[in-house]
Amino acid sequence: MLLAAAAVMVLSGCKGGDLVSYDLPAKSARYTFETNTDGVKTVWHYTSATATKDDAPTQSPCIGELVGSNQAACRPEPLIFLRYDLGLALDNTAKAGEDHQVTVVGYYQQRLTDLPEVTSLKAETTLDGGSTWHPATTRATGENTFTTTIKDPRRDQAAKGVGLRISATDSQGDTVTQTIPTAYTLR
Incomplete structure (x- = not known):
């Protein structure tokens, strides 16, 4: 059984009853x-693994143990989550016509016991709402941490703001691609 509650809580803001879990086949397989x-x-x-009773720590039980009678083994899946420091001013803008740095950190659910390493990260920007994408220079700057340099154009060249598409891969071959149509605007 896959415990997707952490992903749903993070992505939906957890409005009470948003905890979701679902069953996957017992054997390892590749999923989207x-x-x-x-x-x-x-x-x-990502590739799931066969769940065992040891995958669910007692301080963080499976959702079926909390709200139902399902006692089947479950485990968190190795989803890569992304945390951003966009390097913006207090009004969530960046200065037009200058380079600025964005830091992206890959991380995993706390319940995951065998943490992979995020091995690569690719950043792209869009100035037209996602019609065209341009690569941005990215380098590793720490454990699961990457810094990308974005060359912000003149303000009139990005009327819709600057969008980001970040793709990361980890040491187990799992990937995430996150598209933010407008990450920030220019001043």
Whole structure:
């Protein structure tokens, strides 16, 4: 059984009864999980593993143990989540015509016991709402941490703001691609 509650809580803001879990076949397989929250699209490709009773720590039990009678083994899946420091001013803008840095950190659910390493990250920007994408220079700057340099254009060249598409891969071959149509505007 897959415990998707953490992903749903993070992505939906957890409005009370938003805890969701679902069954996956017992044997390991490759899956795609997609969400679209407030226009931000996230797509994960990951390989599940066979759940064992040891995968659910007692301090963080499976959802079936909490709200139902399902006692089947469950485990969190190795979904890569992304946290951003966009390097913006207090009004969530960046200065037009200058370079600025964005830091992206890949992380996993706390319940996951065997943490992979995020091995690569690719960043792209769009100035036209996603019709065209342009690569941004990215480098590893720490454990699961990457910094990308965005060359912000003149304000009139990005009337819709600057959008980001971030793709990350980990040491187990799992991936995430997150598309933020308008990450920030220019001043």
